[in-house]
């Protein structure tokens with residue numbers, strides 16, 4: 001990237017021609033490439049500016065939380081690609097230099113440099129955040145493993161609840177090996193069995209549907225790209241969406257009434273920062289959604305996790321491939 005800068009500074013027209021080898025380095029093609037990169041980048045930034053209120057509107061209007069999570073993942077992917085595209089296309093094709101035909105040469109160079117700087121800051125900030133959260137999560141998980149040994153004489157096991165002998169109500173899940181659902185005796189003292197079972201299903205949903213992974217990605221994006229509303233607000237957006245998703249999962253199995261009782265009773269219950277507690281997210285919105293949505297409750301009423309995860313991965317991969325492919329192909333020399 002650095003070698004392109006002085007090159008462009010020598011002579012804008014020369015630099016432009018060097019970007020487009022071949023018999024017809026004409027302006028049409030050059031302008032087309034420039035337009036494409038600018039449109040992709042501007043479009044991505046616009047998505048990053050406008051999508052948070054639209055996602056919130058979807059939550060309030062009762063759009064399925066799983067659908068909104070997939071939408072969020074795709075919007076974030078498109079935005080990140082749009083930010084990186086000027087730098088990537090500059091490195092691969094030198095397309096940024098082609099801006100010299102229509103604009104001052106330094107505009108294209110500046111665009112590529114800003115893009116490159118944003119990518120480097122995102123990688124450092126996001127990586128630092130993920131490393132810190134991973135260390136903290138491992139410490140908290142290790143403490144719960146020690147607790148399990150002390151309380152039960154055995155290692156914690158996947159699929160079994162770790163019951164804490166405290167009078168305060170606690171309910172949260174922790175990812176790790178094995179993934180843990182933690183509850184306290186105080187929970188059983190203040191809630192009926194149906195509500196406790198609904199909480200268990202809610203926490204199981206967090207683990208089965210990879211919600212901890214969503215939060216980790218959202219926090220990394222927020223730390224790395226804090227200047228864009230979509231990424232900056234992603235932790236709050238995603239936390240709300242995964243709570244709604246886990247609520248829907250539990251309500252489809254147990255009905256909405258036990259879960260409503262649990263949320264109302266435990267809305268201020270504390271939980272470790274790296275866990276997903278039953279009290280996470282806005283209790284008011286969650287209660288409203290549970291009241292407004294009809295859940296066809298069957299014992300296997302929850303949607304399968306595998307198709308949901310596969311659908312998410314497939315849509316993100318396809319949108320990333322399309323955006324990156326279209327952006328780069330459009331400025332191929």
Ligand SMILES: [Zn+2]
Pocket residue numbers: 202203206242243246276277278279280
């Ligand atoms: Zn939760």
